[in-house]
Amino acid sequence: MILTLEAFRQNYIPESMNSMWNSRTGSNGLSPTDNPMDVGNRRIFLQCVQYFTLRGIPELMEYVAEAIPNELQNWKLTDIKSKTEMRDFFDRVSYRISFNGLLTKLVAPLDGDGQDNSSSVMKLLQKLTTNLESSKSIHVLNSLLDFYFSAALKMVENDEQPLVKYVPAFSNSFPILTSTAFDSPLFNSLYSSDIHQFAVYVFNS
Numbered sequence: 001m002i003l004t005l006e007a008f009r010q011n012y013i014p015e016s017m018n019s020m021w022n023s024r025t026g027s028n029g030l031s032p033t034d035n036p037m038d039v040g041n042r043r044i045f046l047q048c049v050q051y052f053t054l055r056g057i058p059e060l061m062e063y064v065a066e067a068i069p070n071e072l073q074n075w076k077l078t079d080i081k082s083k084t085e086m087r088d089f090f091d092r093v094s095y096r097i098s099f100n101g102l103l104t105k106l107v108a109p110l111d112g113d114g115q116d117n118s119s120s121v122m123k124l125l126q127k128l129t130t131n132l133e134s135s136k137s138i139h140v141l142n143s144l145l146d147f148y149f150s151a152a153l154k155m156v157e158n159d160e161q162p163l164v165k166y167v168p169a170f171s172n173s174f175p176i177l178t179s180t181a182f183d184s185p186l187f188n189s190l191y192s193s194d195i196h197q198f199a200v201y202v203f204n205s
Contacts, residue, residue, distance in 0.1 A: 044124055048108045056106035060097070067096040077164040083153050086166060090149045103132040103141075131202045140198045144189055151177055151185045 071092050075081075081089075108125050131137060155173035156166060177185050189195070 044128075048125075048128065052107045060106055063097040063102075064093065067093045070096065075163060077162065079163050080160055081163050081166070082160045083156060086156075087149060087153060090145075094145055098138075101133065103137065104129040107132060127205065128202075131205055136198055136201055140194045143192070143194045147189050147192075148177060148185060 071089060108129050152170055152173045155176070156169045158165075180186055
């Protein structure tokens with residue numbers, strides 16, 4: 001288990017994060033008081049978060065950057081677009097990047113060399129990816145996307161307007177959508193019943 005955990009860290013965690021990891025835990029990734037059987041279960045989630053933050057998100061942004069021009073190629077900034085049409089545009093972009101295996105690829109890729117698929121750590125990762133690709137996970141993701149798309153469109157005053165006028169409205173909505181204040185969209189989404197139910201489902205799986 002320890003060797004597999006170390007291989008996962010070396011393959012997927014950037015060098016800057018590896019240096020910080022080693023400075024805190026020692027070259028083998030463990031502190032002297034760690035129980036080896038507990039290390040994988042306790043740290044694998046944090047490693048996946050680190051991977052998603054440092055590599056998964058930039059890769060996701062590349063998919064988004066590629067999908068948007070494809071959907072906008074026949075649009076002009078002077079075109080009059082309704083909120084419904086803009087919502088359809090968001091959904092089409094989401095559909096383009098929501099290919100099978102995307103979440104696994106961004107959070108916990110399992111295609112590294114030298115992985116021992118029979119180890120407890122890899123079994124835990126495989127269980128994680130199964131949950132990520134489950135219908136429950138996709139439902140929660142779509143629910144969150146719907147929440148944010150709707151919140152962004154609420155920032156637009158007119159039901160119809162030139163496409164160019166949507167740009168500043170969406171830009172101005174970013175601080176509100178990312179705010180961590182009480183009753184903010186981010187706060188409400190993280191405390192939603194969908195997130196809670198999915199967390200319970202993953203915990204019990």
